[in-house]
Amino acid sequence: MFDNRYFIGLCVGMMFTTSTVFAAKATPQAVVEHYTDMIHAVYDDALTTAKILDEKIAAYLKAPSEKTLNEAKLAWKAARVPYQQSETFRFGNKVIDDWEGSLNSWPLDEGLIDYVDTSHYQFEQGNVGANANIIATQSITIGTETIDTSKITPELLMSLNEIGGSEANVATGYHAIEFLLWGQDLHGTDKGAGERPFTDYIQTDEACTNGKAKAGTKLTCQRRAAYLTALSQLLVSQLTDMTAQWAKDGAARKALLSADPTTGLRTMLFGMGSLSLGELAGERMKVALIANSTEDEHDCFSDNTHNSHFYNGLGIQNVYFGTYKTTTGKTLTGASLADLVAAKDAKLDKEMSTKFKETQAKLQALVDSAEKKGIAFDQLIAADNPQGNALVKAAIDGLVAQTHSLEKVAEALGIKDLNPDTADHTF
Structure with a gap:
């Protein structure tokens, strides 16, 4: 079993090391080739x-208990470690960005999937699927369309993503799994995560909680288990497909390597800048902070948000330095952007390295707050927590400053008008 705290320790120890071994022989083509190696390693x-998570979910559903539920939760957290480091690949690579939405979309209106405590439930205004409760029903009606949900399969769940035209109707992916393991977090900006009881998955009418059998229908706990199983199987299938795309003979790898190396460098830098600025600083941190909104917290059911933000940041700098520490402890290294920049402008390379160091230290402060002080991200963004707000604001500022330096790096490498995605945020 992988423990996400173990990975934090590894990453802190290696995250500020620049790559100089390959500087003498680094070329743009070599850098892009190594980038595709890294993509494959991260998705692998x-x-x-995800396969370990699938095994733990199967074991939990076979014998529901506090122990097996906690083991499944730990496996979910461990699965987030490499995946969050992959998100820097999204924005420049259309094949990834088109695919990613069914794996990591958020926030989700969880009433689409299962029961909710309506006194604590906020959902997208006008979302006709917000209270559909697929698990408790044999069919759902969205507008004028009635959909047969009697048999829960990966294919059905994929077809329900963004049903009714609402992005909040997220039926699949990591966060749907997170919700079915943790349940709603009813604590608001107070201490505490979701507390779904393991009895929600006990397969007898007497012991099943939050959903009893109705005449002619399956026990709701059985349908809940079927939903979680389908989600887990789908996650493994989707990651299998994307890993294959970046294997030595993969279509996505071949397409990127067949393009001009400058296109590859732009892809790398645009992905880094867009995750750093619009997505992480903006959508995942600024929105939640300004609104003091736990609904906009990234891992809102598990209170794992601090780790997701940290590993997003780490993924960005991995690409710059050309390094990635695998889940087995091996460090993948190769020709890097840092090598190219150091050869052209050593001062700029030092500036970029310093910005990464400063940003990761600020993201680490969020981790330390949660892991050492018991004050998680949803508590830090509370309206009555000015010190917590300042910690989050410092991380946002670090990401913004880091992006400005990335734009300088692009210019130094001959890439004009990088224009990383701001997601319509101003900083």
């Missing part, structure tokens, strides 16, 4: 940890 780890 994401797949490996």
Whole structure:
């Protein structure tokens, strides 16, 4: 079993080391080739940890208990470690960005999937699927369309993503699994994560909680187990497909390597800048902070948000330095952007390295707050927590400053007008 705290320790120890071994022989083509190696390695780890998660979910559903539920939760957290480091690949690579939505979309209106405590439930205004409760029903009606949900399969769940035109109707992916393991977090900005009881998965009418059998229908706990199983199987299948795309003979790898190396460098830098600025600093941190909104917290059911943000940040700098520490402890290294920049402008390379160091230290402060002080991200963004707000704001500022330096790096490498995605945020 992988423990996400173990990975934090590993990453802190290696994250500020620049790559100089390959500087003498680094070329743009070599850098892009190594980038594709890194993509494959990260997705391969994401797949490996998803398979472990699938095994732990199967064991939990076979024998529901506090122990097996906690083991499944730990496996989910471990699976997030490599996946979050992959998100820097998204924005420049269309094949990934088109695929990613069914794996990591958030926030989700969880009433689409299962029961909710309506006194604590906020959902997207006008979302006709927000209270559909697929698990408790044999069919759902969205607008004028009635959908047969009597048999829960991966294919059905994929077809329900964004049903009714609402992005909040997230039926699949890591966060749907997270919700079915943890349940709603009813604590708001107070201490505590979701507390779904393991009895929600006991397969007898007497012991099943939050859903009893109705005449002519399956026990709701059985349908809940079927939903979680389908989610887990789908996650493994999707990661299998993306890992294959970046294997030595993979279509996505071949397509990127067949393009001009400058296109590859732009892809790398645009992905890094867009995750750093619009997505992480903006969508995942600024929105939640300004609104003091736990609904906009990334891992809102598990209170694992601090780790997700940390590993997003680590994934960005991995690409710059050309390094990735695998889940087995091996460090993948190769020709890097840092090598190219150091050869052209050593001062700029030092500036970039310093910005990464400063940003990761600020993201680490969020981890330390949660892991050492018991004050998680949802508590830090509370309206009455100015010190917590300042910690989050410092991380946002670090990501913004880091992005400005990435734009300088692009210019130094002959890439004009990088224009990383801001997601319509101003900083």
